[in-house]
Amino acid sequence: MELDERKIKILTAVIKTYLETGEPVGSRTISKYTDLSLSSATIRNEMADLEEMGYILQPHTSSGRIPTDKGYRFYVDSLMETKEREIEDMKEVVLEKADQLSEVLKQAAKLLASNTNYAAMVSTPEIHRNKLKFIQLSKVDESSILAVIVVEGNIIKNKMIHTEAPLDDDTILKLNLLLNTHLNGLSLEKINLGLITLLKEKAGIHTDVVSSVIDAVADAIRADENLEIYTSGANNIFKYPELADNEMASDIINTFEEKKQLEKMVTERLMEDGSEKNGIQVYIGSEAPVPAMKDCSVVTATYELGEGMRGTVGIIGPKRMDYEKVMGTIKKLMDQLDMIYRNT
Amino acid sequence: MELDERKIKILTAVIKTYLETGEPVGSRTISKYTDLSLSSATIRNEMADLEEMGYILQPHTSSGRIPTDKGYRFYVDSLMETKEREIEDMKEVVLEKADQLSEVLKQAAKLLASNTNYAAMVSTPEIHRNKLKFIQLSKVDESSILAVIVVEGNIIKNKMIHTEAPLDDDTILKLNLLLNTHLNGLSLEKINLGLITLLKEKAGIHTDVVSSVIDAVADAIRADENLEIYTSGANNIFKYPELADNEMASDIINTFEEKKQLEKMVTERLMEDGSEKNGIQVYIGSEAPVPAMKDCSVVTATYELGEGMRGTVGIIGPKRMDYEKVMGTIKKLMDQLDMIYRNT
DNA sequence: ATTAGCACTCAGTCAATCCGAGTGCTAATA
DNA sequence: TATTAGCACTCGGATTGACTGAGTGCTAAT
Numbered sequence: 001m002e003l004d005e006r007k008i009k010i011l012t013a014v015i016k017t018y019l020e021t022g023e024p025v026g027s028r029t030i031s032k033y034t035d036l037s038l039s040s041a042t043i044r045n046e047m048a049d050l051e052e053m054g055y056i057l058q059p060h061t062s063s064g065r066i067p068t069d070k071g072y073r074f075y076v077d078s079l080m081e082t083k084e085r086e087i088e089d090m091k092e093v094v095l096e097k098a099d100q101l102s103e104v105l106k107q108a109a110k111l112l113a114s115n116t117n118y119a120a121m122v123s124t125p126e127i128h129r130n131k132l133k134f135i136q137l138s139k140v141d142e143s144s145i146l147a148v149i150v151v152e153g154n155i156i157k158n159k160m161i162h163t164e165a166p167l168d169d170d171t172i173l174k175l176n177l178l179l180n181t182h183l184n185g186l187s188l189e190k191i192n193l194g195l196i197t198l199l200k201e202k203a204g205i206h207t208d209v210v211s212s213v214i215d216a217v218a219d220a221i222r223a224d225e226n227l228e229i230y231t232s233g234a235n236n237i238f239k240y241p242e243l244a245d246n247e248m249a250s251d252i253i254n255t256f257e258e259k260k261q262l263e264k265m266v267t268e269r270l271m272e273d274g275s276e277k278n279g280i281q282v283y284i285g286s287e288a289p290v291p292a293m294k295d296c297s298v299v300t301a302t303y304e305l306g307e308g309m310r311g312t313v314g315i316i317g318p319k320r321m322d323y324e325k326v327m328g329t330i331k332k333l334m335d336q337l338d339m340i341y342r343n344t
Numbered sequence: 345m346e347l348d349e350r351k352i353k354i355l356t357a358v359i360k361t362y363l364e365t366g367e368p369v370g371s372r373t374i375s376k377y378t379d380l381s382l383s384s385a386t387i388r389n390e391m392a393d394l395e396e397m398g399y400i401l402q403p404h405t406s407s408g409r410i411p412t413d414k415g416y417r418f419y420v421d422s423l424m425e426t427k428e429r430e431i432e433d434m435k436e437v438v439l440e441k442a443d444q445l446s447e448v449l450k451q452a453a454k455l456l457a458s459n460t461n462y463a464a465m466v467s468t469p470e471i472h473r474n475k476l477k478f479i480q481l482s483k484v485d486e487s488s489i490l491a492v493i494v495v496e497g498n499i500i501k502n503k504m505i506h507t508e509a510p511l512d513d514d515t516i517l518k519l520n521l522l523l524n525t526h527l528n529g530l531s532l533e534k535i536n537l538g539l540i541t542l543l544k545e546k547a548g549i550h551t552d553v554v555s556s557v558i559d560a561v562a563d564a565i566r567a568d569e570n571l572e573i574y575t576s577g578a579n580n581i582f583k584y585p586e587l588a589d590n591e592m593a594s595d596i597i598n599t600f601e602e603k604k605q606l607e608k609m610v611t612e613r614l615m616e617d618g619s620e621k622n623g624i625q626v627y628i629g630s631e632a633p634v635p636a637m638k639d640c641s642v643v644t645a646t647y648e649l650g651e652g653m654r655g656t657v658g659i660i661g662p663k664r665m666d667y668e669k670v671m672g673t674i675k676k677l678m679d680q681l682d683m684i685y686r687n688t
Numbered sequence: 689a690t691t692a693g694c695a696c697t698c699a700g701t702c703a704a705t706c707c708g709a710g711t712g713c714t715a716a717t718a
Numbered sequence: 719t720a721t722t723a724g725c726a727c728t729c730g731g732a733t734t735g736a737c738t739g740a741g742t743g744c745t746a747a748t
Contacts, residue, residue, distance in 0.1 A: 026740065027741075028740085038691090039690070039691050041690075041692070041693090041743095042689085042691070044741090044742065045690090047742095048742090059699095060699070062697045062699095063697095063741060063742085133484060133485070134482065136482045136490075138494075140477060140498065146480075146500065148482070148490070150484055154484065154504060156502040158492070158502065233601075234598075235594045235595075235597045235598040235601065238590050238591075238593065238594035246582050247582075250579045257575070257576065257579065370711085371711080372709085382721080383723075384710090385722055385723070386722070388711065404728090404730065405711075406709085407711085408709080408710065
C-alpha cells in the first residue's frame with residue numbers, strides 16, 4: 001500500500017485537527033473538512049489503511065485517531081519542504097542589546113518561551129574556532145596570578161593560577177609580552193605542541209607558569225567545559241495535560257535543571273535526513289537522545305555568530321506542538337541574533 | 345484557655361505523626377503514643393481544645409486533625425529552643441574545592457537538595473563590604489578596553505568599556521597605575537566623591553575613561569546586580585502530593601526559574617522574633633514574602649565567608665517538612681562552607 | 689469505488705451504595 | 719472532678735452499575 005494523494009490529505013487533516021484540539025479525531029470530523037468531499041465511511045476506510053501503515057493509531061478501540069511518531073515525522077518533513085509561512089507576530093520583537101553575551105542569550109530563551117508557550121533553551125556558542133584576542137596575567141596576591149583570556153567575540157574567561165613562589169611584577173610583564181606576541185590571533189588548533197615547547201623554552205625558569213597558563217587557556221577555551229545552557233518557561237509544560245502528569249513533569253523539570261541531558265541535544269548534530277534544513281532539527285518523541293523527552297518534541301536550531309561561533313536554541317513541547325509557528329519563531333530569533341552580532 | 349503540659353505533648357504528637365504520614369491524624373493514633381496513656385476520648389477532648397485555640401484543624405468534619413500554620417510555628421519555635429539533634433549522615437559530606445566560588449555554591453545547592461529531598465537554593469554572597477583587590481585595564485581592540493576588577497575573596501568581574509578614540513598602550517599603563525594606587529584596598533564605601541574628583545583631575549584628558557571605569561567598578565560591585573541564585577532539586581516537589589498539584593507545581597517551578605521572586609526571600613532579613621537563631625529563619629506558608637510559596641515552608645540561613653561576604657542558602661519544601669533534619673543539614677553545610685573559605 | 693446504515697465498543701460521567709476512620713456527646717466510673 | 723466507655727453520626731473515598739455519545743468496522747446498496 002502506498003500513500004496516494006487522498007491519503008496524504010486525510011493524514012494531514014487528522015494531524016492538523018489533532019494539533020488544534022488535542023483530542024482523538026474521528027472520521028465525521030474529517031468528512032466535514034472543506035476540500036474533501038467524502039463521507040465519513042470512506043474516510044474510515046482510508047483511516048484504517050493509514051493505521052495499518054503506521055501513521056496514526058487509536059488510543060483505544062473505537063475512538064478517533066491520533067498521529068503516531070511516524071505520522072508527525074511525515075507531517076514535519078512535508079512542512080520543511082514547503083516554504084515557510086511568515087510568522088506574523090512576535091510579541092516583543094526586540095532582543096535588547098547587552099554587552100554581556102550571556103544576557104542576550106538569557107533574554108533569547110525568555111523570548112522564545114513566552115512567544116511559543118513552550119519551554120525554551122539556548123546554549124552558549126562553542127568557541128572552538130575562535131581566535132585568541134589577548135591574554136593578560138596579573139598578580140593578585142603573593143601566591144596567585146589571574147589570567148584573563150579574551151577571545152574573538154569578546155568572550156572573557158578568568159582563571160586563577162596558584163604559584164609556588166611569588167613572581168615579581170617585572171617577570172609577569174615579560175610573561176605577558178611573551179604570551180601575547182606568540183599566541184595573539186591564533187585559534188585553538190594552531191596552538192600546537194611545537195609552539196608550546198618554544199614558549200616554555202623562552203620562559204626560562206618560569207616554564208611551570210607558562211605551562212599553567214597554557215593549560216588554563218586550553219581549559220578555558222575547551223568547548224565542553226564552557227558550555228552553558230539557559231532555560232526559560234519550564235512551567236509551560238503544565239499547559240499541556242499530556243505532559244503535566246506528575247511523573248513525566250518531574251522528569252522533564254529535572255532534565256531542564258540538570259542540563260547535562262540537554263547538552264546531549266545541543267551537541268548532537270544529525271545532518272543525515274531531510275529534516276535538517278535551515279539548520280532546524282526536529283526530534284519527535286523517542287527520536288531525541290534523551291529518554292525523559294520521550295513524550296515531547298524538541299525543535300533545535302543552530303545559530304552562528306561569526307566564524308565558528310555556533311550555539312543552539314531549542315524549544316521543548318508536547319508532540320502536538322505548533323511546528324510551523326515554532327520553526328517560524330526560531331527563524332525570526334536567529335535573524336535577530338545575527339543582527340545583534342553584526343552591530344557589536 | 346492555655347497550653348498546659350499535656351496539650352503540648354498532644355500537639356507535638358499530632359504534628360510529628362503528621363510530618364511522617366502526611367495524613368490527618370486521629371485520636372486513636374495519638375492514644376497509642378507511648379508516653380501518653382490516655383484514652384482516645386480524652387485525647388479527643390484535648391484536640392477539640394487545641395482546635396479552638398487554632399493550633400490544629402480538621403480538613404473536613406470528622407476527619408483527623410492536621411496542624412495549622414500556627415501549629416507548625418509553635419513546633420518550629422520549640423525545636424529552635426532545644427539544642428539541635430545531630431544529623432547523623434550527610435550522604436556526600438564533601439563539598440569539593442573548586443577555584444570558582446560559583447562552582448562551590450552550585451554544588452552546595454545540589455548537596456542540600458539531594459540530602460533533604462526538598463528543593464534548594466543558594467545565593468551568591470553580597471560583596472558590599474569587600475575591598476578592591478585590584479583593577480586591570482587592557483586594550484582589547486581599537487574601540488574597547490576591558491576592565492577586570494578583582495575584589496577580596498577572588499571574585500572577578502569583567503567589564504567592557506567602549507571608548508570614542510583609541511587609547512595607546514602607554515596611556516592605559518598610566519591609567520592602570522593611577523587607578524590601582526588610589527583604589528587598591530578600598531571598600532566600596534570609601535570610594536567617595538572626593539576621591540573620584542581627584543582621580544578625574546589626575547587623568548587629565550582621559551577623564552571620561554576614568555569615569556567609565558569607576559562607573560564600571562560601582563556597577564560591578566553593586567550587590568543587587570551581582571546577585572545570582574543557584575537552585576537544585578526543583579523536581580523534588582513532586583514527591584509531595586500536596587505540592588504536586590498542577591497549578592501549584594507550575595507556580596513553584598516558575599518561581600524557581602524566575603529567581604526574581606527568590607531574591608526577595610534571600611534579601612529579606614527578619615531578625616525580630618525568636619525564630620531567628622543560628623541565622624536560621626523559617627517561613628511557614630504565607631509567612632514567606634512570596635505568594636507562590638503559600639503552601640510551602642521555606643528554611644533559609646545566612647552564611648558568611650569572611651568579613652562582609654554574606655549569602656543565603658534555602659530549602660523549600662512542603663509545610664510538613666522534616667524541620668529538624670533540614671536545620672541540621674543546613675548547619676552542617678554552613679560548617680563546610682566555612683572550612684572551604686578558610687582553606688582558600 | 690463510494691456511501692448509507694446498523695451493530696458494536698468503550699471511555700467518561702453520574703448517582704447510588706457501602707465502608708471505615710474519626711468525631712462529639714452522654715452517661716458511667718474511679 | 720477528671721477520665722473513660724459507648725454510641726450515634728458524619729463524611730470522604732472507593733466501588734458499582736447504568737447510561738450516553740462519539741466513534742468504529744462491516745455489509746449491503748448505489
